[in-house]
Amino acid sequence: MHNSAPKTLGESIKSRIEHLIKDKFKIHEQVPNPEFPKNLDYGELFTDIAFKLAPLLKMPPNKIAQEISTELQDFGAEVKGGFINFKIPVSKSLEFLGIEKLDLLSGKKILCEYVSANPTGPLHIGHGRIAAVGDSISRILKFCGADVVREFYINDAGEQIEKIGLAILGKSQEYKGEYTESVKRKIQEMNLSDSESIGFAASRIILEDIKKTLARFGLEFDSWVSEKEISSKYSKKAMELMEKYLYYQEGALFLRTTMFGDDKDRVVIKSDGKPTYFGNDCAYHLFKVERNFDELVQVWGADHHGYINRIQAVLNIFGFKNKFVVKLVQMVNLLKDGKPFQMSKREGTFVSLDELIDEVGADAVRFIYLTRTADSHLDFDIDLAKKQSLENPVYYVQYAHARTSSLFREAKNKNLYDGYENWKQENWKKQNSRLKTSERERKLIALSSVLYDIISVSAKMYEPSTITTFLMSLAREFHSYYQKERILVDDIDTRFSRLLTCEIVQKAIRTGLDLLGVRAPDKM
């Protein structure tokens, strides 16, 4: 496959339209990217540009659409009720396939921070959702050309760490439970006595468990930042930069975040002289700012939404003018037997991400998380997820991929593959091609090239589920095609054309699944 066009099919149509309306109608107008229609009968892309131009040009939309579409015949443009639909011809689709990287974000340095769970217990299913979303966003931004740093902030300082220390000494009612007991057994060999050092030792042990879980879930981080370490390095400088906005009240040091739109001023140093979590976060964010990122992406549980304004305030104080994106991921409500199940780490009643992966499998768990948009509340019924593990949508998509692999295996076994690679070279993008494609193959190839537009959309919205949803419709088209059409037929041109279609679909599914962090198996 070739690899020359960083532009997507949709972007290409868009810029063609921009030139067109400049020439024809003498206007400069921002043209939106063509969209993916809900209904595939309308083609693989459509644009509503004629409606947008109608009031400007004082012409009926249908007429405008007609005039534009005559110049877009090579993209398969058809006008219907003012809309311009694109049924992309095979030759055109082939120009936009096999892209390894888009240039939407090339040259951008982006920091993605996510999970950052307190090392006071194992990751639970809520962290799992954030992990899946954050990791997938990182993959998508990277695919769009960005230089992405994936960061985990370790909250290894503060009161919770002391509390876990106290719990291990048996002096606290919090963090009870089997897991803490197992940490306790490891700590006892270390001969520590005060709650703080015990708490810190515990946090390191727990962090190792967290790393193992993340690895099982397919997550890798480029950077691990310790709160304890970073606050000791950056607190002083942060305080100096914030000096103008600090004041004492009742023995505590406050930061005037209200000057930047926060509801109330926030305490950075408590009256007992210790920094708050937010106080240390100021230091951490100074560390972020000093690394000169073009964009800071933050994935948080929705319960942190009240935290956004104060961080924005701190970033303003530090002079950060670049893009700050907060992706809020809504809560996961755990259901068991269809009934709400209350989780609490401090109470020791939670379902760990590890347990969930054990029962349902990493691929299925990730796919379920990424099927929903991040801001929809998610009811996760454990029993249902287990029960449906064999009829989960993830297998639908993976199966489509496995089927394509299987076809190539079968073709090779039956000596129906010989000459395919040469044939492909000779007929890819060639005039007088021996490629024989029906409407079904045309559509599959077109959809596969539209994938890259879908990826752009998901990057702009920081929303992996866009890709998930698209993959399901691509898989649906493929399964339907497979059922209807025999691939390994005698006629060589037909057989190779169909194999090529399968290869293109396979590549698209693999690319998409990879961005979700889900495996694309050759056999199931």
Place this chain on the structure above:
RNA sequence: GCGCCUGUAGCUCAACAGGAUAGAGCGUCGGACUUCGAAUCCGAAGGUUGCGGGUUCAAGUCCCGCCAGGCGCACCA
């Protein structure tokens, strides 16, 4: 009380800066395996997009007011 999020088919969810006949999966009902993998396909049933106003060529999407649920509103993290 204030702020953020959500309300779409029996259930779980889609619908990309407002666009076409609101789409899937699960479940239900009826069909398709002597041929490349039936973890599949084909078909049917299922909707006043929580309610009421408004904005316009066009509203699930935007604005206002209700109703219901979730989450915040710490010198916790």
